[in-house]
Amino acid sequence: MNKKQSPPPKKRGATVAAVLCFVAAIAIVGTYTLGNSREARQNEKLAKTEETQSKEETTKSRGVGDGDAGDGTGGNTGELAGAEEAGSLVITNEDDTGISGENVENTDQTNPGERSTESNSDISSADTTAGAQQTAGQGVNVSFGEDSKLLWPVNGTVLMSFSMDKTTYFSTLDQYKYNPAVIISAAENDQVIAGTTGIVKSIDNIAETGTTVNIDIGNGYELFYGQLKDVQLKTGDYVEANSVIGYVSAPTKYYSTEGPNVYFEMRKDGQPINPVDYM
CATH class of the missing domain: 1.20.5 (Single alpha-helices involved in coiled-coils or other helix-helix interfaces)
Structure with missing residues (x-):
């Protein structure tokens, strides 16, 4: 009986080499495929991480806290806070997906x-x-008229009456001249009161009549109080009837013979008139 013939040594070597090459090729392909798979997963994770960071940065820049990206009210709260600082109102409508709608800006048109x-x-x-x-x-009308009345500025006697139609004698000056006022005797330091309501127009220091207060009583009427001291009023002050204007001072050199007195003059539209007609 014939024995089974074994392959020649050279043929067996070629077969073994082919098998080894095939196994090596499979191993190389598997290793390459596995490496690519791992690299792909890493790239995917990296991309997701970058996307998450980008979303968080976008959310922070819009003033939305964690977990509010998809909440319409949360988004509005952040934007409203930023808008208030900027001086304008920004209304942002967002749906549940967190996608912003059109911004409507309402600003004050006045600078x-x-x-x-x-x-x-x-x-x-x-x-x-x-x-x-x-x-x-303070809302009180200053309106003096023909039927209005005046109070006497001081208790005393009339030393010299109003006289503009003829001259009268001035003792200190020792001469006759017109007298546009009423000269009333008084004691030094006596109170001098306002004859009616009015507004202080001026306070002047005049050689002839000393400290003289001019009060506008309305409708072109004015009163002048001279030979005063210790006047506490100032220009523009409102005075009521019977209120204190000042006090009687020592007479000026023009009235030294007459003694202490009050110079009381009244004018209508700048022209002297007799105040006694209204007392």
Whole structure:
């Protein structure tokens, strides 16, 4: 019986080499495929991480806290806070996916500087009006008329009467001249009162009549009180009838013979008239 013939040694070697090459090729392909798979997963994780960071940065820049990206009210809260700091109101509508709708910006059309100027202008006007009311007697009308009456400024006798139609004798001057006022005797330091309501127009120091207070009593009428001292009023003050204007001073050199007195003059539209006609 014939024995089975074994392959020649050279043929077996070639077969083994082919098998080894095939196994090596499979191993190389598997290793390459596994490496690519791992690299792909790492790239995917990296991309997701970058996407998450980008979303968080976007959310923070819009003033939305964690977990509020998809909440419409949360988004509005952050944007409203930022808008208030910027001086404008920004209304943002967001759906449940967190996608922002169209921004509607509502800003005040008036420049803040203009508002400040207008406010200051309004305040200045109010102050001016208030000052005018105080000058006019806090709402009290200063309106003297032909039927109005005057109080005597001081208790005393008339030393020299009003006289503009003829001259009268002045003892100290030792001469005759016209007298546009009523000269009333008084004791030094006596109170001098206002004959009616009015507004102080001026306070002057005149050589002939000393400290003289001019009070506007309305409708072109004015009163002049001379030979005074210790006047506490100032220009623009409102005075009521019977209120103290000042006190009788020592007479000026023009009235040294007559002695202490009150110079009381009344004018209508700048022309002297007799105050006794209204007393």
